[in-house]
Amino acid sequence: MTNKYMYFVANWKMFGDLGTLNTLNKVITFVNKIKKNKFKLIYCPPSTLIYPLAKMLKKTSIEIGAQNCHESENNGAHTGQLNAMMLKDVGAKYVILGHSENRQSGENDRLINLKIRSAIKSGLKVIFCIGETLSEKRKKITKKILAQQISKGLNKIKNRKGILIAYEPVWAIGSGLIPEQSELIDTIDYIKGKVKGFKVLYGGSVNPKNINNLKNINSIDGFLIGGASQVPNNFIDIIKKTYN
Numbered sequence: 001m002t003n004k005y006m007y008f009v010a011n012w013k014m015f016g017d018l019g020t021l022n023t024l025n026k027v028i029t030f031v032n033k034i035k036k037n038k039f040k041l042i043y044c045p046p047s048t049l050i051y052p053l054a055k056m057l058k059k060t061s062i063e064i065g066a067q068n069c070h071e072s073e074n075n076g077a078h079t080g081q082l083n084a085m086m087l088k089d090v091g092a093k094y095v096i097l098g099h100s101e102n103r104q105s106g107e108n109d110r111l112i113n114l115k116i117r118s119a120i121k122s123g124l125k126v127i128f129c130i131g132e133t134l135s136e137k138r139k140k141i142t143k144k145i146l147a148q149q150i151s152k153g154l155n156k157i158k159n160r161k162g163i164l165i166a167y168e169p170v171w172a173i174g175s176g177l178i179p180e181q182s183e184l185i186d187t188i189d190y191i192k193g194k195v196k197g198f199k200v201l202y203g204g205s206v207n208p209k210n211i212n213n214l215k216n217i218n219s220i221d222g223f224l225i226g227g228a229s230q231v232p233n234n235f236i237d238i239i240k241k242t243y244n
């Protein structure tokens with residue numbers, strides 16, 4: 001059990017349409033019953049749902065994040081892209097950057113660094129994802145990889161107040177696997193040693209079963225949740241179990 005202030009971030013990825021938003025009424029009712037300062041809930045839906053969701057969540061403590069943004073804070077000829085200012089304009093307060101699914105489709109540390117800078121300049125808070133692949137884990141170079149992602153991703157960024165780190169081992173995302181407890185404690189401590197004062201979330205296959213183990217790791221400041229966040233009962237269960 002924990003009494004700590006925790007972040008629960010729902011990453012819907014490329015799932016969800018207008019009809020799906022109704023399923024959130026359950027979560028809103030649940031959150032409204034609880035003391036507001038106990039935790040922070042952040043929903044990161046596809047960009048098409050940010051505006052309607054912002055309207056729906058107006059009178060709640062739940063906040064909204066986007067799942068990516070363009071590296072330029074200015075408008076321009078970038079077909080199909082959205083910048084941080086546009087996302088903020090329709091109701092986003094956060095943006096997920098550096099997610100491994102985007103790293104795998106070509107985003108490198110330099111680009112992620114530009115995106116983080118642009119998001120901060122535009123007034124968004126950043127959920128900055130880092131994590132090693134399975135082959136990097138097998139080669140025992142996890143810490144080296146994390147150190148690189150952190151130093152390159154945060155290069156020359158002085159205003160770091162609005163940045164949360166999400167440690168997401170790539171092999172744990174959507175696989176049902178999570179790191180051994182001792183390994184996870186060691187890795188989170190390592191990250192916290194590198195970026196003093198940062199909140200560090202864990203992400204990768206968090207579900208209503210394994211939350212009972214994960215919540216016992218005191219250094220974790222919250223969770224970035226994909227699959228399980230799309231089922232309101234599972235998401236509520238994860239939050240309830242964290243505090244029970």
Ligand code: PGA
Binds near residue numbers: 168172173175227
């Ligand atoms: P998962 O996704 O919870 O479905 O593993 C987490 C994420 O990709 O952020």
